[in-house]
Amino acid sequence: MLKKAFSWVDERFPLSEVIKHELTEYPVPRNLNYMWNFGFLAMFVLIVQLVSGIFLAMHYKADVNMAFDSIQHIMRDVNYGWLIRYLHSTGASAFFVVVFIHIGRTLYYGSYRRPRELLWWTGLLLWFLLMATAFMGYLLPWGQMSYWGAQVITSLFGTTPVFGEEIVRWLRGDFVVGDATLTRFFALHYLFPFIISAAVVIHLVALHWVKSSNPSGITLRAKDNIPFHPYFTIKDMFGVGVFLIVFCGFVFFNPEFWIEADNNIAANPMSTPAHIVPEWYFLPFYAILRSIPDALGGVITMFMAVAIFAILPWLDRSNIPGGALFRPGYRIMVYVFFVDVLVLSYVGAKPPEGSFVIIGQIATLIYFGLFLLLPFVSSHEARRSREKGLPHEAERLIREEQEDLLRREHGVRRKGDEERLGQTDKGFQGEER
Amino acid sequence: MKRVLVVLSVVALLMGVASAMASAVGKLKSLDVDESNEARQRGAETVISACMMCHSLKYVKFMDLADIGMSKEQIEYLLEDQKIEDRMLSLMPMEIREESYGKVPPDLSLITIARKKGPQYVYTLLTDYYYQEDGETNNYLFEGIKMPDVLAYADAESDQERADIEAQMRDVVSFLKWAADPHSDERRSLGVYVIIYLVIFTTLLYLLKRRIWSRLH
């Protein structure tokens, strides 16, 4: 019966074809490790946020006089309101944890390199949309931190020369963060996740054109690919299971961990909290912002800290494929970068006093320094590899890749390959590339 | 070895960041909050009879006390002019409170989650009163506090007296912790079932994953 339904649809719409080509029989390198689970996990968290967010919106009131109260109404009166709210607040942090690990994987393994530059760019777009969504969402509970965080960050746009003040007023809809701001942030916070969903589709289209990279960074032979189903469907589901255990651990046993205490106090425009701290996922950029004494300079530097990721594929001039695996110099740089981001986060959480100022400034210098250093380090690596050769493993993989390409270009197949191809799962055929 | 060092330093840094965010709040006394309904009920009595002179708990209704096991009669016993469906608002008008204390005493509905280590903070505050040389009361945790020493902790002369007030304050904290998070019992018991389910499900997924991947040579 189901078969009949499918064949009726397939005559009129490429449903089975698309499912087969993009999902069940989609080729994936067999050597992916668990670091490759995080893309799917990000999509899972997006769905958690969408569903919990929509159900919260059924009870939330985006009015300065009612917002904070409506959150309490959700927490106390709405059936399972407390659960839906904690899913959403924990999910926001979970989203960034997953996305940061996903980006970290891309940096470490050099998955941003040719031909995956546009895949990298669509990913950066997603990260940028996520930050905007999170920033707007954080205003909605209308707590002290919500209000003052929004006040500070919207003020930053005032550093724009000439039109600064007008821009800030236009953003806020008022002279200060107020009812107009809250209402529009709610409207946009509800909208953006759907833009994110569309951007996810584009990100996946880009991915499916160039296919996944793998830990070696070198394209494997076609026959070393395996179909997405069942190998990676089950592996992704297992990843979700592990993720949910940690996630639900927080939701059910320590949900307030991710909520800033000051945000449980209703916003008071007359009284600023002692320490304004953004949510943890903004801390490194907050630290960078504060490390530049000049206001406009700080804003520009902070935006550059995000934007500079875009030119990364062109900064990396190595001829050694991939990322840290076969490139010890690059590996050290990546580790230093990760540690530097942690240091910046720490500084961002502290008041800008004493030794934290200079530490923050040094960490900012290191942050940008690593990017600027990359062309030189990678060129040096390229030169050395031409003199001394690559590690054996890398050479073997590259050789296999080239042989594979040649074979397919000239349509030559050896008998042994035929047999080996037949033995892979369900007669699966590797794809070009 | 290098890997281990790297992982260890990352974890150390992460913990550092987390602790940076949780800034130290003076010296807080340690407290294991009694989460029993009995403790919460005792705390409710003290809060309603003593604290609500000046403080309100606007997100809590008197009838919510049924959720910690109080009967309708027990609740009504604590009421003065209020009705059982009313919210717990202070009977003293706001202007008078503002005049006496310089500002409106904060609402207590969320106080234990509106401060870092809230329960310990509240307990320490309530039991840190002392007499200055000039005969005025002050507070070690909150210098220059405007709130009076409601249960006369600084007046206590014997260890027993102090212990009694401390016990009462612990009950107050028990109640306030519930008031800030009335679904905590349900949340944790549901959480146990959810985690157990997830462990079972994830184990099944793992076994299935191993089986499927074992087909690859």
Place this chain on the structure above:
Amino acid sequence: MASDKDLDRPDRRDFLGAVTTAVGAVGVVGACYPFVSSMNPSKDVKVKSTSLVDLDSIPEGKTHTVEWQGKPIFVVHRTDEVIADMQASSTDIDPQADKDRVQQLQWLVVIGICTHLGCVPNRTESGWSCPCHGSIYDNSGRVLRGPAPKNLVVPPYEFINEKKIIIGKA
């Protein structure tokens, strides 16, 4: 990694797959429950499922309109004359004895929503008249003339004492 052995015993592999799928399905259904439940009336709304009426405030012969679950309720303090009248009369469209529509004869409690299309009828001397399509009700809330098909609905209520009734169930 004896893959051949596993292929030879598909039933073992399928069993694990079937069990895992079943457990997963249970989880998905369970996860839906809180969301569906959150759309039901919340605690503060459920509290409003009953309304108290103080009968002392309604003089003889008069009708008060109170609110219950967002609906208007007509509470009539009937005179002896009206009571006798209603006891003696009967109606054709939705026959019902007056004594079956009241708990105490002098108090009539009905939902003030016309059973035709939901307008609120106006009070008349002999009962109610609906301004929308002309339905007429008597002093027992019974429909005398259509297009209303049914008598005015009697909500669940209870006498707490002589002077108070509680409409609706807790």
